[in-house]
Amino acid sequence: MADKVVIVESKAKARTISRYLGKGYDVRACRGHVRDLPEDEFGVDVEQGFVPTYQTMPGSRRVVGQLRKAAAKADEVYLAPDPDREGEAIAWHLQHVLELPEEEARRVTFNEITRSAVREAFQNPRGIDLNLVNAQQARRILDRIVGYELSPLISRKVVRGLSAGRVQSVALRLIVERERERDAFQSEEYWEIRAVLSRAGEKDTFEAELKRLDGEDVEIRDEKRAGELVEALRDEAYRVAGVQERTSHSKAAPPFITSTMQQAANSRLRFTAAQTMRLAQQLYEGVDIGAETVGLITYMRTDSPRVARQAQEACRRLVEQECGADYVPKKPNVFRSPKGAQAAHEAIRPSDPFRRPDDVKRYLSERQFKLYDLIWRRFVASQMAPARYHVTDVTVQAGPAEFRARGRRMLFDGHTRVMGGGDETKDQQLPALTEGDELELHELVPSQHFTQPPPRYTEATLVRELEKQGIGRPSTYAPTIQTLLRRNYVRRVRRAFQPTDLGIVVTELLVEHFPREMDVSFTSRMEGELDEIEEGKRDWRATLAVFYDQFSADLAEAREKMEAVSGTEPGEPVECEQCGRPMVVKFSRGGDKFLGCSGFPECTYTKSLPKPGADEAVETEHKCDKCGAPMLRRVGRRGREYLACSAFPGCRNIMGLDREGNPVKLEPRRNTGFGCPRCGGRMHVAQDGAAEELTCARCRNRLPMLTVQEALERTEMPQDGSLGACEKCGGQMTLKRSRKGLFLGCSSYPDCKNTASLPKDALPDPQPTREKCEKCGRPLVVRWGQYGRFLACSGFPGCRNVWRLSGRPKACPRDGCTGKLIKKVGEDGVAYKGCTRYPECDYTEPVKAKSKKGQ
Structure with missing residues (x-):
């Protein structure tokens, strides 16, 4: 039995730390908070000075019991939750439920889960900081x-x-x-006029924008005024009135804190804040990278951009090694912490900057790699020299009008070499110009704009x-x-x-x-x-x-x-069109307000309410092709106009509008249970199944449907060591099969017989195919399950139709074809075997009927 017990929040963190501490330490996970205020009562005695009543959480009772037994037999107990208020409160609650005296509650914290940081923390334990606990309380x-x-x-x-x-x-x-x-x-119209110019006799052009007229800032409010100015300035002589040249610097951004990491991951990677924090937690708690398990980043809940001196020095060495001495600033870049930041924390950075993203890519999932790459680049760039630009501002005089042009040319890429953002293609390149140069006008281009909310x-x-x-x-x-x-x-x-x-x-x-x-x-x-x-x-x-x-x-x-809102009559009484009872205000599951009959559930009549400020529905000359009632012009949630039948809810027919305002039949679609890989929204397919792609109803992302062979190729299990390293011998874990399904086993078998369950995030993403479900007509997708890959309906869970993919399908006999034969179902419901490379190969053969027993 170990004489020292260490308690952390998660199993992943426990597994990583246990490998650093070695024998004599029993590292256990408490799975987060073990005590909290009761769920079914207030739990705070206000009269007695806000004394809280804490209870062991129902889901933690078993874990607490196990921790008590382990702590009772141990000589020392170390409390190692995260280094923040919540972590300190978890340690304090653990001290109470384990009944540890204050002098025996050893609190250890570390900003990164690396061998050196963990060992240093255990050499310098402290007591529980009650100021942090009280702030959390x-x-x-x-x-x-x-x-x-x-x-x-x-x-x-x-x-x-x-x-x-x-x-x-x-x-x-x-x-x-x-x-x-x-x-x-209130949107306002305005116009801009740009002149396309060149030096006299030269072909290379540049653009200048009209800024002043008769010495005053120009404001062009309508097309008529823009046209008048274009005509008036077309015959003027254009010359360079002034040239100013300067050098500008672009400094590197500070390394990430929690908020900036969430912002960058959302704008660059389209991760939600919750997804970003979940991935960062995984990178912090430890990832198997071959021969060891290590936390790849520092603690991810921080509001301080402070960086430890050792990390700064390591990063500067990396920059000099990878980019050269010119990219290393004379002094380390230091960033000021915002007011109220917890200065004891560090910024979010790689625990070792020499652990490059490409070095660990094969050990990470796709999303883990993207976030680690973003964090690594931001940190390395933060310790690099500024980018330098040569900026030229040119003033062009044309009679009473003054045009201005700006050009920018990169002199030194600096931090943008790693972080990006130094794309010169977006900057206008100006020719060499001097004051007094005559210019040739090629075109005056007026453009209409509107102010945006x-x-x-x-x-x-x-x-x-x-x-x-x-x-x-x-x-x-x-x-x-x-x-x-x-x-x-x-x-x-x-x-x-x-x-x-x-x-x-x-x-x-x-x-x-x-x-x-x-x-x-x-x-x-x-x-x-x-x-x-x-x-x-x-x-x-x-x-x-x-x-x-x-x-x-x-x-x-x-x-x-406070007056009630739901269930009350609107400002102007409305009668139910079916039963005559008064209509009342209600809210849908999606949060939208509508009118419902007060006689519900006997009467289920409902009526939508117009949005405040929204355009009223306008009756058109078009007739409903289903019931003959007039069609109303409406505006949808996303600002698109459409036609809806005025007989709603008796008739729910809707039609789209083309650019000329003519009604067009909307393409019918069927929702699937397949999630969009970009935003997580539901994807849909055309009702007739003719489309060859899935479309996201939320972000309009389009995903092509594949042949079965292509889907099988994209869902192959990786063989590059990304399934992790064996925690016993350091070998690579590989995919294995048993009667109970798939699992991970050490590649050194039989010398090492270590096994592990197959984590879901290690499985390749499902891929949609062009094959259709014979029950509902939606596309089938290739998925991984407990026993391997199979074809499943994308309409799951509404449709649970599945097809097995044989472990060793028969090769297609057609010459030159590399496909396999798998079971399919035709439009008539008859099963057959077809090539996975369809439609490139249309070979088919009938499925042999199974003979009954005794025949």
């Missing part, structure tokens, strides 16, 4: 007060199952207010705004966004957040009755007070008392004055 109790008191109130007044939160509701307010700005925005928040811009306003912490951004989506307060439209009717109504109620709690600056101040508690400058109970006094008064008033 204060945050948890604040969230319990707001959530436990506000959520039931909102659920009663709007619709059941809603929630409100201290950070969540303020983030929702930002999204709603941005949508109101967009609705109130402020864009909706994407995940990247919302995280940036939350960070800028000081709302929430790095660890809260991803769960906050997930909650807003799960509660149907917002929806994603082209990767941006649009508030639903439900989200708008909830925000309006909370802002009206809880103006202080919904104020952005107040929420930011509360985050600052929590930071002061962590630093030991503020008492956490006094902070809670000040907050609760005002909140309880607002809550009592809201319970009396």
